[in-house]
Amino acid sequence: MKIPFFKPEIDSKTIAQVGQVIKNGWLTTGPKTLEFETNFAQYVNATHAIMVNSGTAALHLALEAIDIKPGDEVITTPFTFAATTEVIEYMGAKPIFVDIRKDTLNINEKLIEAQITSKTRAIIPVHFSGIPCEMKEILKIARKHKLYVIEDAAHCTPAYYNGKPVGSIGHITCFSFYANKCITTAEGGMLTTQSKKIADKVKLLRLHGMSRDAINRYKSAKWEYDISVKGFKYNPTDIAACLGIMQLKKADLFLKKRTRIASNYMNSFSKEKNITSLSIPNKCISSWYIYPIRIKHDKPGLRNQLIDYLFQQGISTSVHFKPVHLHSYYKNKYGYKALDFPVAYYEYQKIITLPVYPSLKNNEIDYISRKIKKFLAGV
């Protein structure tokens, strides 16, 4: 059996629609982008949705929109992808890490307040694997200290917290449609907000700070425009937006399929004392972007041996994430030690990410869990 880590699900209707966009001749940001933004805003119950060409660009523009300055501090989790923290670096600001909870591997909201200083401007909670963070507590802390909350919701199309879709909760929410995310536009991202002021600023910043974008200049003979701010080249293509429109129609179905896969994994590991799954708080619905398990062991290197063994059995897995503070750039710049964030460090030693995608079959899930149990029985 050969099981890849991820398989995007793109149907023939989607391919035909994308082909149509290419034939029509308006390839870059245009009507399809507008349509996807409208549909997405409605889907996550947000007032404004602005598409950009990556999730990283969405995070960067979020920090630009709230005017983060060099020397400011932004609180986030070390248990994330590099994108979350590199955008803080772009601004010349300093990422301040807060350790994670063991049950969800999300930022531990109880440890946030102790890290707030006079320089703190924002908190970036990352909804790891698609489980929303404790947003009620995080927003309460933010209100008390007058901070912005920018959610890294790269894993969350869709996820729900207390019945509310992620995208309608914090000040700004950033989604990713990278090739292996819950829905994909090959490359792409979306920023949602309830603030018109932030939305207008992000729209301006995503295309060079130009007062009129390409489609509006094209519609009339008026060519003139002004550059009023230092902008960026983050606008999406209509090709990607068209993929997004078609993928979004299936997001609920994908969620249903991912949830079934997760519950199959959960059942098959429920009696295993040395395998722990994540636990989903009652008030949350996870997107199940990925299915991470933790292997209880005291042999260094055992997790990597398991990854190699599974690969030999035809199963591709991954690790989400190597904590940011362990990467050399951050270690060298800020002098972090592995045990500065002990939960992140220890969980990272034990974690392995199993395949989750809509077309993953029950017999494949059985095969994966059987091989994991077999390996662990033999050590």
Ligand SMILES: *Cc1c(COP(=O)(O)O)cnc(C)c1O
């Ligand atoms: C994928 C991802 C991003 C970045 O998204 P891109 O679209 O690849 O730029 C940001 N944060 C997290 C947690 C991610 O997993």
